[in-house]
Amino acid sequence: MIKVSILGATGYTGSELLRLLILRSDIEFKYLTSTRLVGRAVTDYYPHLKNLSSLAFTEYEAEKVLAESDVVFVCLPHGHAMTIAKQAKQYPVKVIDLSPDFRLDDVAVYEEYYEVNQTASDLLPSAVYGLTEYNREQIQSADLLANPGCFVTSALLGLLPVMGSAHINPKSIIIDAKSGVSGAGKSATVANLFAELQGNFKAYNVLRHRHIPEIEQELQKFSLDPVQVQFTPHLLPIERGIFTTIYIDLKEDVSEAELRELFQQQYVNEKFVHLLDKGQLPEMKMIRGTNNCLVQVQVDKRTHRLIILVVLDNLIKGASGQAIQNMNLMFGLDEQKGLNLMPLTP
Amino acid sequence: MIKVSILGATGYTGSELLRLLILRSDIEFKYLTSTRLVGRAVTDYYPHLKNLSSLAFTEYEAEKVLAESDVVFVCLPHGHAMTIAKQAKQYPVKVIDLSPDFRLDDVAVYEEYYEVNQTASDLLPSAVYGLTEYNREQIQSADLLANPGCFVTSALLGLLPVMGSAHINPKSIIIDAKSGVSGAGKSATVANLFAELQGNFKAYNVLRHRHIPEIEQELQKFSLDPVQVQFTPHLLPIERGIFTTIYIDLKEDVSEAELRELFQQQYVNEKFVHLLDKGQLPEMKMIRGTNNCLVQVQVDKRTHRLIILVVLDNLIKGASGQAIQNMNLMFGLDEQKGLNLMPLTP
Amino acid sequence: MIKVSILGATGYTGSELLRLLILRSDIEFKYLTSTRLVGRAVTDYYPHLKNLSSLAFTEYEAEKVLAESDVVFVCLPHGHAMTIAKQAKQYPVKVIDLSPDFRLDDVAVYEEYYEVNQTASDLLPSAVYGLTEYNREQIQSADLLANPGCFVTSALLGLLPVMGSAHINPKSIIIDAKSGVSGAGKSATVANLFAELQGNFKAYNVLRHRHIPEIEQELQKFSLDPVQVQFTPHLLPIERGIFTTIYIDLKEDVSEAELRELFQQQYVNEKFVHLLDKGQLPEMKMIRGTNNCLVQVQVDKRTHRLIILVVLDNLIKGASGQAIQNMNLMFGLDEQKGLNLMPLTP
Amino acid sequence: MIKVSILGATGYTGSELLRLLILRSDIEFKYLTSTRLVGRAVTDYYPHLKNLSSLAFTEYEAEKVLAESDVVFVCLPHGHAMTIAKQAKQYPVKVIDLSPDFRLDDVAVYEEYYEVNQTASDLLPSAVYGLTEYNREQIQSADLLANPGCFVTSALLGLLPVMGSAHINPKSIIIDAKSGVSGAGKSATVANLFAELQGNFKAYNVLRHRHIPEIEQELQKFSLDPVQVQFTPHLLPIERGIFTTIYIDLKEDVSEAELRELFQQQYVNEKFVHLLDKGQLPEMKMIRGTNNCLVQVQVDKRTHRLIILVVLDNLIKGASGQAIQNMNLMFGLDEQKGLNLMPLTP
Structure with missing residues (x-):
């Protein structure tokens, strides 16, 4: 059972992770954070899960989330993942960052384009770029994954x-x-x-x-x-x-x-x-x-x-699906697990 | 030339009035107020008018707006028109209110449903309900018109x-x-x-x-x-x-x-x-x-x-179009003026 | 392995059945008929299945389809299922009819509303109405199922x-x-x-x-x-x-x-x-x-x-999903099999 | 009063012409042809015109249409305007062709791309290309106008x-x-x-x-x-x-x-x-x-x-609006007549 937390679980990439993972029997959610909907039940989003899920959205408390999770998905605007990744170094938790904080190798370019300081540049060398089809080997052993955008x-x-x-x-x-x-x-x-x-x-x-x-x-x-x-x-x-x-x-x-x-x-x-x-x-x-x-x-x-x-x-191959693909690799699972989906047509 | 001001000119009913009136040769705009876009040019909305219009959105200054306009359209959320209508009593200006402030005859019902005080209840008897097809005679002589909602x-x-x-x-x-x-x-x-x-x-x-x-x-x-x-x-x-x-x-x-x-x-x-x-x-x-x-x-x-x-x-018969229909009547014009429109199909 | 054929597999209810069943490991497709796309590959619809599926759309040949299938879904306009259900009596095949042919108990009403003759009225008593939540027992033993519309x-x-x-x-x-x-x-x-x-x-x-x-x-x-x-x-x-x-x-x-x-x-x-x-x-x-x-x-x-x-x-609870729910019951499977789906939001 | 006929008046460009011209007081419709809706009233499309218009869609009869119209708009698929333009030579009628028949100077290119014979190549030299802003002088004296596509x-x-x-x-x-x-x-x-x-x-x-x-x-x-x-x-x-x-x-x-x-x-x-x-x-x-x-x-x-x-x-600047702009020029009218339109927003 993989213990998963999603930071920013009510934005579109966060809720897409939730949607794609919630029926998996090998995943257990620990924390779903949301500044907007603290205290609200997940079943407000997905009423049909009312008999299945008693989860509610919470605030982010680093020591709890990072200590109790095997993997944390960061679905927050740029600028937050740097702090979280640094905190996470003290715990045996993997971080999958869907924000751009660890995608750019060049600190100056990051700071120019995103207009914040790159405060975790020491972690950049260990961050693995998660374009799955081109980087599987490195992804398998990554602790900090920079998930590419759409x-x-x-x-x-x-x-x-x-x-x-x-x-x-x-x-x-x-x-x-x-x-x-x-x-x-x-x-x-x-x-x-x-x-x-x-x-x-x-x-x-x-x-x-x-x-x-x-x-x-x-x-x-x-x-x-x-x-x-x-x-x-x-x-x-x-x-x-x-x-x-x-x-x-x-x-x-x-x-x-x-x-x-x-x-x-x-x-x-x-x-x-x-x-x-x-x-x-x-x-x-x-x-x-x-x-x-x-x-x-x-x-x-x-x-x-x-x-x-x-x-x-x-939201899937361009964000949360690829993040799950990477998580599967990082935990030694079948890369396709939970991702054999058929297109919604019409 | 009728001097027209629109209060709340960048909301949907306000900008619909602007859209419907801007090409009329018998209308002159005096003030288009907007809390959000003060100072921005109308041509940011309608770039094709760049050679025609030099108007910009302004704040609402009662003494200017009410003194210099023949008619003021109130396209603001409920609660504002009461104040404006009271101010307007001191000027020879007509008020067409697209908000609900003067639609309900019963003060208690208004206050219950809209959760604000009806501070202009003395004006209620003179407010004319603007369902044009059923109330033409009264509308023609109205100074304060309560325009029905959609x-x-x-x-x-x-x-x-x-x-x-x-x-x-x-x-x-x-x-x-x-x-x-x-x-x-x-x-x-x-x-x-x-x-x-x-x-x-x-x-x-x-x-x-x-x-x-x-x-x-x-x-x-x-x-x-x-x-x-x-x-x-x-x-x-x-x-x-x-x-x-x-x-x-x-x-x-x-x-x-x-x-x-x-x-x-x-x-x-x-x-x-x-x-x-x-x-x-x-x-x-x-x-x-x-x-x-x-x-x-x-x-x-x-x-x-x-x-x-x-x-x-x-936005038209349910709001701004009916308001213009009423304005036409209030100013002795052909009721259809500026409203002979063909549906956009497809 | 349940051998499934879909008659009318390129209409919306037919292709929805295909979409929902194609990744199930306990289902084998035998015939997917289509008058419009005979000879075309399923992967024209679902290119991502190119490594998985070699199926093509075919015409309906009763003796083949009915002899080689365990269950036939009829996704055709009204008037066809009557003939098919009669042919099917000679084979050990179950028929799930998504058309209205067997939904109305009263022959006269059917003929009045659908303007065709009810030519299989002898089968009406054995047809089971497939509103799953209200009719499970009968559905489990049904050979001819009238699936309700949306x-x-x-x-x-x-x-x-x-x-x-x-x-x-x-x-x-x-x-x-x-x-x-x-x-x-x-x-x-x-x-x-x-x-x-x-x-x-x-x-x-x-x-x-x-x-x-x-x-x-x-x-x-x-x-x-x-x-x-x-x-x-x-x-x-x-x-x-x-x-x-x-x-x-x-x-x-x-x-x-x-x-x-x-x-x-x-x-x-x-x-x-x-x-x-x-x-x-x-x-x-x-x-x-x-x-x-x-x-x-x-x-x-x-x-x-x-x-x-x-x-x-x-297309799902109102048609093909309910049909699968019924198929699951008719074949002694878990009623939910293949139907634990999460809503596509946004 | 300009007598106007529209050939193919129920397609999108034809009905857009109708929509844009029907309220003009200087236009009189003679024939609105439609193979699909012969005999149907225009007010089936535009019920609010019921008190204004008694027009019905008709078939195309060359001798009537061309003799009684000042201008004919051809809103038909490629291949028809060649015949119509040749017939029109015998009448004092102008032809505005919204199809591609007279747009390509090179007969071979036309025949290659449209896979029909160019049967009116003798008219090509007199056909004027109707990109209004770049060709006003020629347009003013045109009898056969090739209106560019969108x-x-x-x-x-x-x-x-x-x-x-x-x-x-x-x-x-x-x-x-x-x-x-x-x-x-x-x-x-x-x-x-x-x-x-x-x-x-x-x-x-x-x-x-x-x-x-x-x-x-x-x-x-x-x-x-x-x-x-x-x-x-x-x-x-x-x-x-x-x-x-x-x-x-x-x-x-x-x-x-x-x-x-x-x-x-x-x-x-x-x-x-x-x-x-x-x-x-x-x-x-x-x-x-x-x-x-x-x-x-x-x-x-x-x-x-x-x-x-x-x-x-x-449908407007890319088809029917530009065609009207051209018509205005061809009849010595203000180029903008009937085209001072405000965008539908939202």
């Missing part, structure tokens, strides 16, 4: 198979990303009201988005040549899902088949990431509610470009 | 034609109402976030809603027998529109034709309220973006019930 | 606990129902296009709906006094879910507690049907993607009415 | 101001376009059902879309160097609107101010096309229901790219 997971799963290829120009990458609204979190703002977003569509943070340095950092690790990314996020009037359209210039004539083969090799044995058959195109609802990521790859001979389309559920 | 307008336009009929049981009225989200206003709450409401549907305030006493008060004025209303509001995942399904027990056998005739007589010459032809059913998008209200009437011979279906746009 | 399941689960009560007037029942669009099926019609329904809301079949006789038939079985139902369906711009608001006149003063107790007794041990705690209100997304049904009950002392709110997922 | 209008209004600039690389243009569902027309297909598209998002025709040659043809007219366009359309779950994100490589260092100035000069006096102020970002609902097009321009110094964002309403 946009970044989508970009990396689409791009990494070709980053080592001599055929592409790694300075030409354009990522045109479209995200569902839950990616913006559960804080109450006028901009995210239903009446504002229904029927609407927009771009935001057009030239400068916090995820650019993280994407470039991770892509660079797989590329010999300098990488540069243009990243434009857009907000879709749907609840969940990310669709990413990626454009890369090809340096020379190369067949689609040759490039597809790189993806095929990379993903043929993966359970959650799949290259679509030729002719298929990904759709958001093909992955809604699942930990799956679908990738399609096409070469435009006319324009000499590679076009990559990626879809995943921002 | 649920109430919908209920009254559907029910008033039969309230005097001996065939119905006025204690059996059930109003099952479904409203778009803009009816909840523009305040930032988690409950009204896109990610919460998309794909969702719910009832709220099931037994006790603030609009019940207002509906009963107005219906009672047209009925000899005591009226009692069951009112259940529901929240629809759409931006605007109210659909109301009304059930009334018939006391005795009466033909559908006979009851339809009552509606026909009432509305045949109206420009904004229409009885649908037999066989037609109202749909929300038939009236989206317009000041129109569509009504259908059917008798169920099997169950001896009258069923009335009503649709209107909660 | 509106009817919703109405019955909300009403049956009080149908035997002397406090209610069973002739006063009003059911104001709101359904997601998938309830209309997957046939291509202009009326169900996205551009028509987004932002829209409407009632349909206002006085006369095919489900009225089925609701009255089943309610009557639990009532000593004559039952009469007013049923008004509305179409919601959401993909799945039914919300039902029920009004019933109370004959005399009766406490809410007393009526709640009837629901409590009925559902306290149920896994899928739950009475909400006092103060909670059901919302559609509380049950989206699950086999759960949530019920709330309130007494309005002012109007002497009982108000019942019911939510369920029309 | 994707193309969006791309051209965003790109034309810089096509003559030496700073951009015209072979590097990437157009990532996102369209509302009404762009797909009103034909009944499973793929466009509400239950399929709600919550969904996808790309389509990724490498090869019919609008690519039209975009390249028109851009080339303004560029000295060869133009090449990558165009990827995506389908948004909204009813109307196109959002276009355009990426262009800059050849050398050039300030944002210098490029913005090109747009400023081009659009400063336009009533419907506007360059947004620095810091503003376009949103779909800023233009919903209007003939406006909003453009924002940003230079990314880090990546040496120009990013252009464009929004317009696909």
